[in-house]
Amino acid sequence: MGRAPCCDKTSVKRGPWSPEEDSKLKEYIEKHGTGGNWISLPNKAGLKRCGKSCRLRWLNYLRPNIKHGDFSDEEDRIICSLYVNIGSRWSVIAAQLPGRTDNDIKNYWNTKLKKKLMGLQLPISHQRKSPFPPPNSSHLFSLDYFSHTPIPFTNLEPISLPSNNNNNYANTSFTPFYQNQEYSMISVNNPMQYNYPIKDNMFMFGSEGSCSSSDGSCTLSHGKEIKQEENIGYHHMSSNGFDDYNNNFMISCNNGGENINQYEEKSSGVGYTNGQSQTLTPLLDYGLEDIKQLICSNNKGFNVDEIHKIEENGMYYYHY
């Protein structure tokens, strides 16, 4: 049993708005305002429309300073960033984009931006299973955003894959991240919560890439401490930057501290440093020199001159 309909559907017009209806509504609101009552407005304005329909038409189309058309790279970046942090709260996202409506952004996300994200997937042969051990491992930590305190993965639960028939999740080696149920505020439908493919002999850093920004540096912002334009949370690594057993480099990103963990390592396998203390470094928009310096500072024996920066599908790979 839902609530009673707001109007008699048999006596109101539905479907696309005509130019005449648009001008009636616009004229009325510009003259009298909404009066804080959408239900009675259509009657006063001489429209045979539901109040909700009028409200939607006004907010999404007729009100002044509405921006239609292509989204800029910057807008893409903001949408990606906010989606990662707060999920599908379109009205909140729209509030950050002057002239854009929640409906517009929602449509844009569903029809274009999301697909760009999915385009991140590399061919199967290039993908790799997540190096995550089972959630009861005591060796891995997430980060509490607010305190930056490591949270053991023992509190994490695997996130199930979305059942979207249009996307071939099942045919990829995408592996769910583990979600900390106590801390996480991220929607389970958030595609960014899935592990990203990595390549052999590569470090893959920070940028989420898929947001079609011209520099490929779609940023996953923090929302609170880190400004919108800045990059995702932290990477942490074992004290020497490499795992002690396999000589693998491991990076974990904590997107906004909200317990999205993207562990990536040079090659598959285990060998995490057993409970060793981890260096936490703000992960900003690294350039090649930054990366070299970063690695150098964490591993004195590594020849950083062998590292090359490659941009592919909007992601930065550091090849050596």
Added chain:
DNA sequence: AAAGCTACCAACCGCTCTATG
């Protein structure tokens, strides 16, 4: 040229939230 398919987006639906009496 016509049918089928896909992408896009305006509009609708139904739920939750909030204000008010």
Added chain:
DNA sequence: GCATAGAGCGGTTGGTAGCTT
């Protein structure tokens, strides 16, 4: 504290334009 109405929101639907076969 409760009931109700209206507003707001996110998910979904359906029409249509453009493309492909």
